[in-house]
Amino acid sequence: MPTLVIWGMKDTAILSGHLSGLDKWVTNLRVKLYPDDDHWVMLEKHTQVAQDLRRFIDDKDFPKESVYRANVSR
Numbered sequence: 001m002p003t004l005v006i007w008g009m010k011d012t013a014i015l016s017g018h019l020s021g022l023d024k025w026v027t028n029l030r031v032k033l034y035p036d037d038d039h040w041v042m043l044e045k046h047t048q049v050a051q052d053l054r055r056f057i058d059d060k061d062f063p064k065e066s067v068y069r070a071n072v073s074r
Helices: 046-058
Strands: 003-008 029-034 065-067
Touching: 003 046, 029 046
Parallel strands: 003 029, 029 065
Antiparallel strands: none
């Protein structure tokens, strides 16, 4: 079953080390990392997380691992 993990890298409740080896148990795993967010990434970045979920559901080519990068204004 396709599975998407969205992870705030600054999470102090569940450390990112728990991702290590997860792909051995979850065969169709995709991971989206949010380097500047914590355990509440789904509340802090709700729009981006919703977009990730929609893209994951709609797009069979969602990357195996990706990192959120905020748009930078120039």
